[in-house]
Amino acid sequence: MLTVSIYRYNPEIDQEPYMQDFEFDAQGKDLMVLDVLEKLKVEDPTLVFRRSCREGVCGSDGVNISGKNGLACITPISDAVRGNKLVIRPLPGLPVIRDLVIDMAQFYAQYEKIQPYMINDSAPPKIERLQSPEERSKLDGLYECILCACCSTACPSFWWNPEKFIGPSGLLQAYRFLADSRDTGTEERLSNLDDPFSVFRCHGIMNCVQVCPKGLNPTKAIGHIRKMLISSPA
Amino acid sequence: MIDKAVRFYHSGLFDWFVQRVTALLMTAYLIFMLIYLFINPDLSYGQWEALNKSLGMRAFTFLTMIAMLSHAWIGNWCVLTDYVTERLIGPKANFIRNSIRFGMAILTFAYIAWAINILWRF
Amino acid sequence: MANLRTMSFDAVIVGGGGSGMRAALQLAQSGYNTAVITKVFPTRSHTVSAQGGITCAIASDDPDDQWQWHMYDTIKGSDYIGDQEAIEYMCQTGPEAVFELEHMGLPFSRTKEGRIYQRPFGGQSKDYGAGGQAARTCAAADRTGHALLHTLYQGNLKNKTVFLTEWFAVDIVQNEDKAVVGVVAINIETGESVYVKSKATVFATGGAGRIYASTTNAHICTGDGIGMALRAGFPVQDIEMWQFHPTGIHGAGTLVTEGCRGEGGYLINKDGERFMERYAPNAKDLAGRDVVARSMVLEILEGRGCGPEGDHVYLKLDHLGEEALNAKLPGILELSRTFAHADPVKVPIPVVPTCHYMMGGIPTNVDGQALTIDREGNDEVIEGLYSCGEAACVSVHGANRLGGNSLLDLVVFGRASGIFIEKKLKEGIDLKEATQDDIDRAMVVLNKINSSTEGENSAKLRGELQTIMQNYFGVFRRGDFMEQGVAKLDELRPRIQNVFLADKSLAFNTARIEALELQNLFETAYATAIAAAGRTESRGAHAREDFQERDDDNWLCHSIYFPGSKEIGKRSVNFSLKTREPFEPKVRTY
Numbered sequence: 052m053l054t055v056s057i058y059r060y061n062p063e064i065d066q067e068p069y070m071q072d073f074e075f076d077a078q079g080k081d082l083m084v085l086d087v088l089e090k091l092k093v094e095d096p097t098l099v100f101r102r103s104c105r106e107g108v109c110g111s112d113g114v115n116i117s118g119k120n121g122l123a124c125i126t127p128i129s130d131a132v133r134g135n136k137l138v139i140r141p142l143p144g145l146p147v148i149r150d151l152v153i154d155m156a157q158f159y160a161q162y163e164k165i166q167p168y169m170i171n172d173s174a175p176p177k178i179e180r181l182q183s184p185e186e187r188s189k190l191d192g193l194y195e196c197i198l199c200a201c202c203s204t205a206c207p208s209f210w211w212n213p214e215k216f217i218g219p220s221g222l223l224q225a226y227r228f229l230a231d232s233r234d235t236g237t238e239e240r241l242s243n244l245d246d247p248f249s250v251f252r253c254h255g256i257m258n259c260v261q262v263c264p265k266g267l268n269p270t271k272a273i274g275h276i277r278k279m280l281i282s283s284p285a
Numbered sequence: 286m287i288d289k290a291v292r293f294y295h296s297g298l299f300d301w302f303v304q305r306v307t308a309l310l311m312t313a314y315l316i317f318m319l320i321y322l323f324i325n326p327d328l329s330y331g332q333w334e335a336l337n338k339s340l341g342m343r344a345f346t347f348l349t350m351i352a353m354l355s356h357a358w359i360g361n362w363c364v365l366t367d368y369v370t371e372r373l374i375g376p377k378a379n380f381i382r383n384s385i386r387f388g389m390a391i392l393t394f395a396y397i398a399w400a401i402n403i404l405w406r407f
Numbered sequence: 408m409a410n411l412r413t414m415s416f417d418a419v420i421v422g423g424g425g426s427g428m429r430a431a432l433q434l435a436q437s438g439y440n441t442a443v444i445t446k447v448f449p450t451r452s453h454t455v456s457a458q459g460g461i462t463c464a465i466a467s468d469d470p471d472d473q474w475q476w477h478m479y480d481t482i483k484g485s486d487y488i489g490d491q492e493a494i495e496y497m498c499q500t501g502p503e504a505v506f507e508l509e510h511m512g513l514p515f516s517r518t519k520e521g522r523i524y525q526r527p528f529g530g531q532s533k534d535y536g537a538g539g540q541a542a543r544t545c546a547a548a549d550r551t552g553h554a555l556l557h558t559l560y561q562g563n564l565k566n567k568t569v570f571l572t573e574w575f576a577v578d579i580v581q582n583e584d585k586a587v588v589g590v591v592a593i594n595i596e597t598g599e600s601v602y603v604k605s606k607a608t609v610f611a612t613g614g615a616g617r618i619y620a621s622t623t624n625a626h627i628c629t630g631d632g633i634g635m636a637l638r639a640g641f642p643v644q645d646i647e648m649w650q651f652h653p654t655g656i657h658g659a660g661t662l663v664t665e666g667c668r669g670e671g672g673y674l675i676n677k678d679g680e681r682f683m684e685r686y687a688p689n690a691k692d693l694a695g696r697d698v699v700a701r702s703m704v705l706e707i708l709e710g711r712g713c714g715p716e717g718d719h720v721y722l723k724l725d726h727l728g729e730e731a732l733n734a735k736l737p738g739i740l741e742l743s744r745t746f747a748h749a750d751p752v753k754v755p756i757p758v759v760p761t762c763h764y765m766m767g768g769i770p771t772n773v774d775g776q777a778l779t780i781d782r783e784g785n786d787e788v789i790e791g792l793y794s795c796g797e798a799a800c801v802s803v804h805g806a807n808r809l810g811g812n813s814l815l816d817l818v819v820f821g822r823a824s825g826i827f828i829e830k831k832l833k834e835g836i837d838l839k840e841a842t843q844d845d846i847d848r849a850m851v852v853l854n855k856i857n858s859s860t861e862g863e864n865s866a867k868l869r870g871e872l873q874t875i876m877q878n879y880f881g882v883f884r885r886g887d888f889m890e891q892g893v894a895k896l897d898e899l900r901p902r903i904q905n906v907f908l909a910d911k912s913l914a915f916n917t918a919r920i921e922a923l924e925l926q927n928l929f930e931t932a933y934a935t936a937i938a939a940a941g942r943t944e945s946r947g948a949h950a951r952e953d954f955q956e957r958d959d960d961n962w963l964c965h966s967i968y969f970p971g972s973k974e975i976g977k978r979s980v981n982f983s984l985k986t987r988e989p990f991e992p993k994v995r996t997y
Contacts, residue, residue: 063912093866096918097910101447104625106661106742108553109451125745148596149915155448168561169512178465178502179509181521187514194514194547194554198450211367231512251297252363280298 052076053132055087057098058140060147068147070138077128084116084131084139085123088151100151107264110199114151115140120201120262142204144213157213158200158220165217165225166243170236186232193227193272195265196220202259202269208252215248219259219269222250226272229279241276241283250276300359307352314349343404350400354393361389411591411602411846416442416569418828419589419605421576421632424452425552426796426817426824427611428559428568430775433825435566439832442569444576444592444603446627446920449560453613453625454817457552458738459528459666460544461818462811463501467518468525468542469533474498477543479535479990481812484695485805486947486957487992488645488965490981493801496773497812497819499986504818505545513558515547516735526735527669528810529693530997540693542669544811549664549738555814571603575920576631578849579608579639579792582839586790587777589841590635591849595920598913600853602846606836607793607828610636610769610777611821614797618932619762619881620873623655623662632798634927636769637934637970638852641779641789644800644965644978646767646931647938650808650948651882653699655761657719659746663739663758665810668692670735672724674703675755676711682720687997694997697807697948700760704882707759714757721755760882765931766808766948767938768800770967770978775799775824780967780978791838793828795820802965805980806947855904856922862907865922872899872925876932880939885952889940896933903929934968941975942966959992 053075060068073091085102092098100123103109107125114123116131117138131137141147146154171180203209203218217225225244228234244250250273259269325332336342368374369382418434420427423445434441445452464474478498482489509515509523516524523545531541547554563570573595580589580602589604615630616622633643653674654663668674673692676682686702687694694702703720706712713721724732724739729752732740736751743749743756770778770786777792777799795801796817803816879892906922944958945951965978982989 061912062914093864096864096866096921097912099915099917101451103447103451103627104453104456106456106659107745108550108738109447109453109455109625111447111451152915159448163564166565168565169510171510175506175510177506179506179515179523182517183521184517184519187517190514194557195550197455197553198448208367211370211373228512231514233512245296245298247297247300249297251301277298277301280296281302 053128054136055091056136056138057091057150059098059150061097061149081127081129083124084114084126084128084137085112087128087137088123088139099149108197110197113142113199113201113204115142120205122199122201122264125264142200144204144210145200155200158203158218161203161213161217161221162198162224164243165221165228166236166240167224167228169228169231170234170239172235180233182232189230189232190227192267193223193230196223196227196267197265199264201262201264205258205262207256207258208254212248212252216252217244217249219253219273222253222276223267223269223272226276229276237279238283241280244276245280250280303355304359307356310349310352311356314345317345337404347400347404350396354396358389358393362386410843411600413602413604414442415604416440417605417832418442418607418609419444419603420609420611421590422452422611422613422796422798423447423449423570423572424611424613424796424817425454425556425559425814426821427609428556428563429818429821430609430611430795430825430828431568432559432562432566433822434829435563435568437829439829440569442571442603442605443563444571444574444590446573446575446595446631448572449563449570450557452556453628454552454556454814456623456625456662457555457814458549458662458664459669460526460546460551460811461505461555461814462528462531462544462809463505463815464498464543465502465505465523465525465545467522467545472533472541472543474501475987476533476535476538476541477501480530480532481803481809482990483536483993483995484530484807484809485803486807486995487805487959487963487990488802488946488980489805490802491984491989492981493773494803495984495986496823497803497815500819500823501815504815504822508555508558508818511558511562513547513554515545515554526666527693529665529668529690529699530695530809531693540690544666544669546666549666549736552814555818575923576612576635577853577923578851579635580604580841580846580849581639582841582845584790584839586838587639587792588838588845591846591853593853593920595917596915598916598919600850602841604841606791606832606838608791609775609824609828610792610794610798611796612798614765615928615931616762616765618873618876618928618935619649620877621655621660621759622762623652623660624762629924629928630765630931631924631927632794633768633934634930636777637930640971641777641792642770642967642969643934644767644770644967645802645806645938646765646934646968647942647966648766648804648806648948649762649880649935650696650764650766651700651760652763653696653703653760654722654756654758655763656743656746657714657757657759660761661742661746662761662763663722663742663756664736665696667722667724667736667739670731671727672722674699674758675721675723676706677713677717678711680711682706682711690997695807695995696810697950698997700882701950703760719757719759722758723755724751725753725755764808764813765797766800766802766804766806768798769794770965771795771799771801773801773820773823774827775820776827780976784976784978786978793824795824800965806949852926853923856906856908856919857911859905859907862905863902865906865908865918865925868899868903868906869921869925869928872896872903872929872932875899876935880936883950883952884939886940886943887953889936893936893940896936900929900933930970933973934970937973938966938968938975963992
């Protein structure tokens with residue numbers, strides 16, 4: 052029997068959040084943490100969490116699992132159980148709506164701030180815009196972001212200044228467009244990032260890299276942005 | 286040109302750049318001092334005075350001092366805007382933070398005056 | 408009944424996946440006040456899971472490629488019950504729609520010439536089947552759906568579409584003329600119900616793979632649009648046609664793209680034999696999905712399955728080399744290592760046919776207008792209601808969808824619906840206001856659930872439903888079994904309608920949403936069961952042991968399920984092409 056300790060908070064009932072322990076029999080199987088949550092929800096339908104694809108590509112079920120942010124659907128319990136105990140909390144740093152569900156508005160607002168879309172006002176050709184495989188390869192490790200918020204909510208700079216610091220996820224996407232040979236908005240993008248908070252609150256502690264479920268490296272992307280800011284003409 | 290300089294001063298890049306340059310200067314000073322002390326194990330007061338009386342050394346020390354104060358000024362601002370914010374400690378945050386900044390400013394000027402006083406007292 | 412708050416829009420799109428966001432983009436670009444109701448944040452929609460690519464004749468891999476060849480493949484793939492006019496429109500408009508996505512920033516993989524990379528997929532040919540295998544599926548590595556969905560979301564952000572994120576549409580609001588004038592929706596975070604009023608309501612609610620126990624579909628694929636349409640009395644078409652994807656990871660159900668076989672991977676049985684050579688001597692592992700899936704099941708049934716239970720086969724990729732796998736199929740390596748504990752660089756992946764795609768859906772015309780059928784069997788437009796994507800049956804997939812055609816379908820027909828609604832809005836849409844009674848009718852199901860005092864838990868009922876569908880309406884079907892299945896569903900219906908919601912709280916109550924989803928799952932499942940039992944032939948994905956042959960004399964037509972009478976009727980297939988004479992049905996071999 053496994054003890055699964057889950058953060059509970061229902062704003063209509065609870066004065067404050069608490070940890071609830073469930074006894075769980077995994078029947079010797081190395082289930083994913085999401086499977087555990089699903090099975091517990093059958094017994095206790097009031098337990099609330101987000102989930103969708105259950106294969107690590109939609110980014111719904113980012114939670115804090117035994118102290119580390121990750122996706123419940125691709126974290127096997129064998130990786131997460133410590134001393135026969137599995138502790139599941141919501142991602143830290145953002146307001147909790149209910150149980151494991153957080154309010155991600157601030158996270159999305161930072162994403163929207165970086166103009167996450169192609170800027171290229173020239174008339175498009177009749178076919179696709181050409182891009183060499185080398186130019187395209189610069190987007191690898193950037194475009195795969197699933198906006199799960201595991202990284203940004205593991206980042207102290209984002210905890211302290213979520214309104215001003217873009218956070219690792221948003222910055223990774225900022226660089227995804229800066230690095231795209233088809234995008235012509237480089238100057239505009241850089242001048243929007245050149246304040247003391249947006250980029251420069253990153254102190255390179257690499258929590259984001261450690262938790263990213265897709266193995267991406269926001270710190271490296273932030274380094275690239277800084278380099279572009281240094282060498283930008285304006 | 287002025288536009289560019291003004292924008293640069295207000296940018297995060299400026300702070301970031303200052304932190305790196307001042308860090309290099311402080312490191313250089315530290316290394317110089319360590320080497321000097323290492324090759325002069327039986328340092329006499331006369332030698333020490335002569336070193337610090339030279340114009341070059343006075344300038345080096347003074348610049349390092351300014352670098353350290355700038356570094357601390359920016360670093361302190363970063364720490365304060367991380368932790369002493371309305372978000373974390375409520376509506377009094379701005380007053381507290383500005384008060385600390387004011388105290389820091391006075392302290393910084395005092396340190397500069399003191400440094401001038403020491404360096405040019407000989 | 409207390410009055411609900413009303414929100415008004417020019418157009419409301421229900422569903423934030425690929426087709427919904429493509430329709431929304433079209434309308435937002437032209438300045439119409441457009442809202443997308445989406446039960447998950449848009450980039451978490453199931454389009455994100457599409458891997459291999461979007462099939463389209465952009466003539467990158469082969470400069471001589473023609474959209475007409477793609478049209479031929481699609482019609483043949485549909486086993487001749489795809490509407491030829493719609494298929495023509497899709498294949499001809501496709502390149503334009505794909506280039507638009509590229510211009511929006513979709514990070515396609517590239518060829519040396521800098522063009523979009525295309526890979527071979529199943530059922531693709533050159534020169535109307537005479538020119539051998541084609542490579543026509545445009546890919547962004549093996550994350551094409553993810554790249555496409557994010558690009559569309561980004562385009563909508565740029566054009567200021569209103570997103571009602573984490574809102575759930577409950578039911579259709581119809582005015583006294585039976586025209587659709589919006590939906591009642593719940594804001595999941597607050598629990599508030601709102602009447603979302605609209606001049607045009609687009610159902611882009613995706614599929615319902617969760618009616619089966621084993622599916623590649625996300626938890627959210629619960630057929631909400633189908634359920635709402637059926638409850639409103641509208642029919643659905645070809646709903647018995649469910650595609651079982653050959654390669655779902657055994658045990659987990661997660662999808663392994665057909666692109667694996669496109670890149671040179673192949674299936675083997677327990678003896679290591681490449682068995683598809685026996686079933687489809689020409690196309691081999693790249694035959695139509697229905698053909699491959701059935702061959703796999705036959706191998707397993709005849710005792711040549713792999714593993715201790717002999718209940719799956721293997722997909723072999725290791726011969727392609729680590730470098731190629733890392734470059735072309737990085738997501739598959741990740742999924743296989745996570746869910747199959749198998750590293751494809753060294754060992755094959757255990758796979759089994761898994762429910763994947765709903766070919767049927769709400770019948771529509773090429774403009775996305777939802778249709779119903781009058782007494783004489785003529786099409787009749789449902790005023791105010793549109794549908795596109797997997798929820799719709801336009802019908803470009805007929806009895807079997809080709810790989811890579813779903814992404815094309817949702818982009819082309821999302822766009823077409825948007826263009827058509829734009830035109831209608833310009834001309835002026837005048838629908839009668841809904842009365843309080845009209846709105847109250849859309850609240851009946853929700854109110855029943857909210858006032859339930861006893862009954863069964865929705866998760867348990869859902870499990871029972873999925874087991875029935877899996878056991879009685881799977882890859883191979885038999886009349887007597889299906890009759891038993893329908894009887895079991897009849898027994899399940901009142902239990903599901905009386906589902907018990909113990910937790911009546913408002914804030915982010917996902918139990919309430921699951922109880923509503925269960926109603927939609929059931930409606931979809933029941934329609935599937937009736938239609939499957941009714942179609943007395945084998946065609947495409949619908950394979951019957953008691954009627955093994957295709958029966959063109961009686962069944963070269965769409966099935967139409969009517970929710971009122973719970974019976975099926977027939978609707979003729981469109982055989983009129985604008986650019987050439989139609990393709991006549993032929994025996995379908997690969």
